[in-house]
Amino acid sequence: MTSVVAAADRLNQGTAREAATETGANADPLYGTGFAYKMGWNRHDGARTIGFTKIVRRLPSLVALCARLSWRADRSALIIVVGCELISGAATAFGLFATSGVLRALLAEGPTPARVKAAIPAMILVGVFGSTVAILAAAGHAASGRLKPRVQRVAFAELLAKAVRVELLQFRQADYHDLLDAAQYGAGWAEFVIEELVDVVSATMSLIAAAGVLTVLHPALFPLLPLIALPRGWAAYRSIQRRNTSRLAWIPKTRRQRSLADLLAATGPAEEVRVHDAGRFLLGHYERLAADSEAEQARLARAEARTNLIGAALSGIATAATYALLGLLLMHGIVPLATAGTAVLAIRTGTSQLSVLISSVNNAFEYGLYVQDLDDACRTSATIAIPVGGTTPTSPQRIRAENLTFTYPNTDAPALDGVDLDIESGQVVALVGHNGSGKTTLAHVLTGLYLPDAGRVTWDGVPTTELDRDALFEHVAMHSQTFERWPFLLRANVAIGRHSAEATPTALASAAELAGATDMIAKLADGWDTLLAPEHLGGVDLSGGQWQKVGLARSFFRDAPILVLDEPTAALDPRAEVEVFERVRELAGGRTVLLISHRLYSVKSADRIFVMQDGRIRESGTHDQLMAAGGEYAELWHLQASQYAADEASQ
Numbered sequence: 118m119t120s121v122v123a124a125a126d127r128l129n130q131g132t133a134r135e136a137a138t139e140t141g142a143n144a145d146p147l148y149g150t151g152f153a154y155k156m157g158w159n160r161h162d163g164a165r166t167i168g169f170t171k172i173v174r175r176l177p178s179l180v181a182l183c184a185r186l187s188w189r190a191d192r193s194a195l196i197i198v199v200g201c202e203l204i205s206g207a208a209t210a211f212g213l214f215a216t217s218g219v220l221r222a223l224l225a226e227g228p229t230p231a232r233v234k235a236a237i238p239a240m241i242l243v244g245v246f247g248s249t250v251a252i253l254a255a256a257g258h259a260a261s262g263r264l265k266p267r268v269q270r271v272a273f274a275e276l277l278a279k280a281v282r283v284e285l286l287q288f289r290q291a292d293y294h295d296l297l298d299a300a301q302y303g304a305g306w307a308e309f310v311i312e313e314l315v316d317v318v319s320a321t322m323s324l325i326a327a328a329g330v331l332t333v334l335h336p337a338l339f340p341l342l343p344l345i346a347l348p349r350g351w352a353a354y355r356s357i358q359r360r361n362t363s364r365l366a367w368i369p370k371t372r373r374q375r376s377l378a379d380l381l382a383a384t385g386p387a388e389e390v391r392v393h394d395a396g397r398f399l400l401g402h403y404e405r406l407a408a409d410s411e412a413e414q415a416r417l418a419r420a421e422a423r424t425n426l427i428g429a430a431l432s433g434i435a436t437a438a439t440y441a442l443l444g445l446l447l448m449h450g451i452v453p454l455a456t457a458g459t460a461v462l463a464i465r466t467g468t469s470q471l472s473v474l475i476s477s478v479n480n481a482f483e484y485g486l487y488v489q490d491l492d493d494a495c496r497t498s499a500t501i502a503i504p505v506g507g508t509t510p511t512s513p514q515r516i517r518a519e520n521l522t523f524t525y526p527n528t529d530a531p532a533l534d535g536v537d538l539d540i541e542s543g544q545v546v547a548l549v550g551h552n553g554s555g556k557t558t559l560a561h562v563l564t565g566l567y568l569p570d571a572g573r574v575t576w577d578g579v580p581t582t583e584l585d586r587d588a589l590f591e592h593v594a595m596h597s598q599t600f601e602r603w604p605f606l607l608r609a610n611v612a613i614g615r616h617s618a619e620a621t622p623t624a625l626a627s628a629a630e631l632a633g634a635t636d637m638i639a640k641l642a643d644g645w646d647t648l649l650a651p652e653h654l655g656g657v658d659l660s661g662g663q664w665q666k667v668g669l670a671r672s673f674f675r676d677a678p679i680l681v682l683d684e685p686t687a688a689l690d691p692r693a694e695v696e697v698f699e700r701v702r703e704l705a706g707g708r709t710v711l712l713i714s715h716r717l718y719s720v721k722s723a724d725r726i727f728v729m730q731d732g733r734i735r736e737s738g739t740h741d742q743l744m745a746a747g748g749e750y751a752e753l754w755h756l757q758a759s760q761y762a763a764d765e766a767s768q
């Protein structure tokens with residue numbers, strides 16, 4: 118967790134910077150000032166001021182990172198890409214020398230047929246080297262086209278595989294999500310870094326070739342190359358810096374704009390978008406942000422045009438000076454005409470490659486910083502992952518909490534405070550209490566999703582901290598309040614409860630029967646093959662209660678010895694609710710059921726009821742014992758019962 122904290126510290130520094138740019142009157146009417154702080158993108162806003170030398174110094178470590186990623190993704194493609202670029206650079210150099218030979222032969226003394234004949238071997242060489250470069254370019258292009266998506270896939274898959282292993286508590290923390298957010302861009306940009314690096318290799322090779330040719334032709338010609346290229350390189354560098362500065366500064370706004378577009382197109386808000394006319398409201402703000410962004414793009418284009426003009430003017434002056442120098446060298450017979458012709462060719466190749474090199478180094482650096490985030494996120498995820506190994510639990514006969522205390526990060530009051538309880542295998546145990554009293558948290562700690570801060574939870578005497586947590590989860594089925602409505606076929610929606618088991622018609626039917634979903638499924642035109650995603654072709658939606666039955670069927674399909682049902686019937690009609698609770702009793706033969714419900718009638722038949730208040734267990738016992746005690750439970754029971762009684766009396 119230390120590195121998450123370190124990452125948070127770094128983020129806070131970024132936050133301070135952003136706060137200075139977006140406060141008070143500048144706050145967005147929809148997002149305020151907070152939105153910008155959460156964006157992983159802002160992590161590198163310092164990069165905009167990094168100079169060229171620093172870029173060059175940090176580049177090797179970023180190159181090594183991307184090379185490792187590419188090596189893991191597809192080593193043969195990487196070898197082909199790099200190999201092609203290296204050989205292609207050498208072939209370009211030899212091609213230039215061969216061109217010089219052609220020019221020398223053609224411009225020599227003597228009759229034209231003889232000169233052409235003399236130039237033929239060099240011409241063949243020019244053709245061979247030219248074809249080699251073209252073939253290598255094609256092979257390199259094919260290999261890099263194969264490599265790039267693989268790098269992206271490997272990077273994403275590695276990140277996601279690590280993220281799903283992170284402890285739930287840390288996974289829900291803002292600092293981890295900031296890191297994950299930045300890393301996702303890194304995974305997306307890894308392929309661009311590879312592309313830019315390939316350009317760097319290729320431009321470097323061509324540049325070395327051009328410089329080599331010039332030096333061999335005449336040492337005085339060598340300094341001409343940077344003279345012409347540097348103004349253009351400077352212009353490219355300035356434009357890229359400006360674009361990156363703008364991009365980084367504008368990312369929060371760009372993301373807001375995209376998020377508004379997503380909201381307008383999403384199915385969730387579709388009702389309010391229409392009935393409350395929220396659509397027009399969102400569209401107005403979308404256009405406001407789009408107008409700002411367009412103005413920024415126009416500003417960038419103007420600035421870029423100015424810089425390019427200055428670069429081109431300086432480069433033009435240098436070119437004129439170069440040709441003047443070449444003319445002088447020619448006039449004084451210091452270089453022959455053929456050499457001067459080849460020099461022009463080499464200068465043109467070299468200058469264009471130097472511009473490419475500068476721009477690629479800069480881009481590779483900018484994108485590479487996000488690949489660095491990817492690496493950070495993978496390392497951090499590994500340090501806060503659910504540990505592998507430990508004692509393998511069997512189906513527990515007794516789960517015990519002893520003086521259990523648990524506090525969520527960034528909160529002062531404990532969500533669980535000195536909880537003691539015992540649960541025997543095969544019991545139906547109910548947790549009741551007011552909102553926020555700690556019922557869900559207790560269920561999470563008892564089933565190993567969270568580990569206690571103090572005290573302990575034991576499964577047959579072994580603390581959950583010492584158990585193999587993956588093996589422990591194998592014994593748990595959980596229907597949470599926010600159960601997932603997977604946008605898949607009904608069959609997959611239920612079978613995902615235990616994807617390793619075969620979803621036989623009998624197993625699916627029995628889970629549906631327990632959840633009271635049999636009739637509902639029979640009425641669906643495609644039955645188990647109904648796609649529960651109206652946003653996909655052929656998909657349909659279900660009512661809230663029908664979805665709850667699907668969620669319950671999933672938990673029953675999991676067929677685990679411990680079943681946690683957190684408000685399992687909140688959306689069910691009264692008949693369906695009664696049926697589910699009757700089946701829960703049936704299920705409990707051999708299974709332990711942990712039932713969380715606000716409807717006290719539904720927990721009446723539980724073997725043991727725990728009444729929670731402010732993270733503590735206030736009372737426990739059977740329904741009859743708690744009623745006889747006349748405490749909190751009895752009071753809540755009478756309160757709920759009185760509502761029906763009052764209604765009946767008034768009729």
Ligand SMILES: Nc1ncnc2c1ncn2[C@@H]1O[C@H](COP(=O)(O)OP(=O)(O)OP(=O)(O)O)[C@@H](O)[C@H]1O
Nearest residue numbers: 289525526528532551552553554555556557558559
């Ligand atoms: N991820 C979280 N981070 C911080 N605090 C949390 C988190 N989840 C829950 N809490 C807090 O912990 C306390 C217990 O929450 P819990 O969800 O366990 O209550 P509950 O009894 O299940 O409530 P309800 O009946 O509303 O479902 C509450 O004060 C809640 O605000």
